[in-house]
Amino acid sequence: MKSSVTRTLLILSLASVAVVHGTAATPDLVKTANGTLKGMGRQSSGVRIFKGVPFAQPPTGDLRWKEPQRVKNWEGVRAADQFGPRCMQAPVFGDMGFRANGMSEDCLYLNVWTPAKSDKERLPVLVYFYGGGFVAGDGSEPRYDGESMATKGIVAVTVNYRLGVFGFMAHPELTKESPHNASGNYALLDQNAALVWVQQNIAAFGGDPKQVTIAGESAGSVSVSAQMASPLSKSLIAGAIGESGSILGTLSAVPLAQAEDTGMKFAKSIGANSIAELRALDTQKVFGPATQGGFSSVGRFSITVDGYFFTEPPAATFAAGRQAHVPLLVGWNSEEMTGQVVLRGKPPTNENFQSAVKEMYGAKSEEALKVYSGNTADEILDAATALASDRFIAYSTWKWAEMQQKTGASPVYRYYFVRPRPAMKPAMGSATAGLAGGVVRNSTAPPPPPARGAVHSAEIEYALGNLKTNNVYEWTEDDYKVSALMENYFANFIKKRNPNGSSLPAWPAMSAAGPDSLQLMRIDVESRAEPDKTRSRYLFQDQILGAALK
Numbered sequence: 008m009k010s011s012v013t014r015t016l017l018i019l020s021l022a023s024v025a026v027v028h029g030t031a032a033t034p035d036l037v038k039t040a041n042g043t044l045k046g047m048g049r050q051s052s053g054v055r056i057f058k059g060v061p062f063a064q065p066p067t068g069d070l071r072w073k074e075p076q077r078v079k080n081w082e083g084v085r086a087a088d089q090f091g092p093r094c095m096q097a098p099v100f101g102d103m104g105f106r107a108n109g110m111s112e113d114c115l116y117l118n119v120w121t122p123a124k125s126d127k128e129r130l131p132v133l134v135y136f137y138g139g140g141f142v143a144g145d146g147s148e149p150r151y152d153g154e155s156m157a158t159k160g161i162v163a164v165t166v167n168y169r170l171g172v173f174g175f176m177a178h179p180e181l182t183k184e185s186p187h188n189a190s191g192n193y194a195l196l197d198q199n200a201a202l203v204w205v206q207q208n209i210a211a212f213g214g215d216p217k218q219v220t221i222a223g224e225s226a227g228s229v230s231v232s233a234q235m236a237s238p239l240s241k242s243l244i245a246g247a248i249g250e251s252g253s254i255l256g257t258l259s260a261v262p263l264a265q266a267e268d269t270g271m272k273f274a275k276s277i278g279a280n281s282i283a284e285l286r287a288l289d290t291q292k293v294f295g296p297a298t299q300g301g302f303s304s305v306g307r308f309s310i311t312v313d314g315y316f317f318t319e320p321p322a323a324t325f326a327a328g329r330q331a332h333v334p335l336l337v338g339w340n341s342e343e344m345t346g347q348v349v350l351r352g353k354p355p356t357n358e359n360f361q362s363a364v365k366e367m368y369g370a371k372s373e374e375a376l377k378v379y380s381g382n383t384a385d386e387i388l389d390a391a392t393a394l395a396s397d398r399f400i401a402y403s404t405w406k407w408a409e410m411q412q413k414t415g416a417s418p419v420y421r422y423y424f425v426r427p428r429p430a431m432k433p434a435m436g437s438a439t440a441g442l443a444g445g446v447v448r449n450s451t452a453p454p455p456p457p458a459r460g461a462v463h464s465a466e467i468e469y470a471l472g473n474l475k476t477n478n479v480y481e482w483t484e485d486d487y488k489v490s491a492l493m494e495n496y497f498a499n500f501i502k503k504r505n506p507n508g509s510s511l512p513a514w515p516a517m518s519a520a521g522p523d524s525l526q527l528m529r530i531d532v533e534s535r536a537e538p539d540k541t542r543s544r545y546l547f548q549d550q551i552l553g554a555a556l557k
C-alpha cells in the first residue's frame with residue numbers, strides 16, 4: 008500500500024514538474040488567425056514580447072499603392088523575436104533610434120508586449136502610432152517600447168505604417184483601379200488594418216478587443232484624430248490619446264483632385280507615364296527623388312479626403328459629431344516650437360516682435376499683439392514661443408479637444424506638459440538640441456538657443472515610462488517623478504477611460520459649463536489642475552487657422 012502511494016505521489020510530482028517546465032518553455036507560443044507565433048518568452052518584468060508580427064501582406068510589387076491586404080496563413084511556428092524592417096524613410100530627425108531589422112517597403116509589422124499569463128485574461132489594450140511627420144518613424148523606437156506600460160496590466164502594441172510617397176501618393180489611375188474609387192491614405196489604411204488585426208487576434212495575447220485605446224504623438228496624434236474621424240475605424244476603438252497634433256490643422260487633409268495632381272506631377276518628374284511603370288521601378292528609383300533635399304522638400308504627399316477612409320473633410324465630421332464618441336486624453340507641450348521661428352533670428356525686442364507679427368497677420372496684427380504680448384526680452388521670447396508653438400501644432404490640438412468636447416458625448420481630459428528636459432550627458436560632446444526634439448550632432452551651424460520649456464516630443468519617454476531608454480539626457484529624480492505620474496495617468500485612462508487614481512492630483516474633465524470652468528492638467532514636478540489661461544490665443548487662431556479647415 009505504501010509502495011502504491013509512493014508511486015502515485017511520484018507520478019503526480021513528475022506531472023507537476025512537467026506542467027511547470029511546459030509552462031516555462033512554451034508561454035511565448037500564441038496562435039493567431041494566420042498561424043502560430045513564438046515570441047521572446049516571459050521577461051524578468053513578467054512581460055512577454057512578440058516582435059515583427061505581420062498584420063498585412065508586404066505592400067510591394069503590384070501591391071505598392073494598394074490598401075493593405077490580409078496576411079497569408081503560414082504553416083508551423085513563425086519566430087516573433089526581431090523587429091520587422093522600418094518603412095522607407097530618410098534620416099530627417101536626430102532623436103530617432105531604431106531597433107528595426109533594416110529598412111524596406113516590406114514593413115507592415117507590429118509588436119506586442121503582454122503581461123497576460125494566458126489567453127483567458129481580458130486586459131485593456133494600447134495601440135500606439137509613432138510620430139515623424141508621416142515621413143519617418145518606426146514601432147521599434149525605444150521611446151515607444153511597451154514593456155513598462157505592460158507591467159501596469161496593459162497589452163501594448165506598436166504599429167508600422169507606410170510613409171511619404173509610399174504612404175500617401177494619390178493618382179487618377181490609382182483612384183480608377185480602386186474598388187472604392189479612392190487613392191492615397193495608404194498609411195492610414197495600414198493603421199486601420201492593424202486595428203482590425205487587433206480585433207481579431209489580441210484576445211490570444213490576453214487582451215480585450217472591446218477595450219482598445221489608440222494613442223500617438225505628433226503625426227501619430229494626427230493619426231489618432233484621423234482614425235476617430237474615419238467610418239472604417241471609429242467602431243474599433245474605445246478611447247483615444249493625442250500628444251501634440253491633430254488633423255484639424257496639422258498635416259490636414261486635402262481634396263482628392265489636389266492630391267492626384269501632386270501624384271501626377273511626381274510621376275512625370277521621374278519619367279513614369281503610368282502606375283504600371285511606377286510599380287515596376289526599383290524602390291530607390293521612387294524613394295530617392297521623393298526625398299531629395301531632406302524634410303523641407305520631400306514633395307509633401309498629403310492626407311486626402313478620398314471618399315473612402317474619409318467620406319468628408321475631417322473638420323466636418325467633428326463639427327457634426329460623426330466621429331468616434333470615445334473619451335479623449337489630449338494635450339501639448341510648452342515649447343512645441345522655438346520663438347526664433349517668429350523672430351527669424353533677430354533679438355527679442357518689441358520692434359522686432361511687432362514687425363514679425365504685422366508681417367504674419369496684417370490687418371489682424373493688433374488683435375494678435377493683444378494675446379501675444381511682452382515688454383521685456385524674456386516676455387517677448389515667451390510670446391514668440393507661444394505664437395510659434397500655436398501655429399505649428401498646439402492650435403490643432405486645442406481645436407481637437409474643443410470639437411470633441413462639444414460634439415463627442417464623452418469626457419475630454421486636457422494636459423499641458425511643461426517639464427524641460429535636463430542637460431545632455433557629457434558623453435554627447437558637442438551635440439545640441441535641435442528643432443522638434445531632435446539631436447544635432449557634428450553640426451557647423453550655431454547652436455540653437457536653450458529650450459524655454461518642454462520641446463516637441465519631449466513628453467514621450469515620460470508618458471510611456473521609458474526615460475531609461477534615452478541615454479542622451481541626465482535624467483534626475485524629479486524627471487522620474489514626473490514620468491511616474493504621467494505614465495500612471497495614461498495607464499488609468501487606458502484601463503478605465505479616466506486618468507484619475509489614488510495618490511494622483513485630481514484631473515477634471517473639460518466642462519460644458521462655460522469658458523471659466525475649462526481646466527487643464529499642468530504636468531511638471533508639482534502637477535496640478537489649473538484654469539485655462541490660453542483660450543484667448545486659440546480663439547484668435549481659430550479665426551485664421553480654423554477658417555482654412557472649412
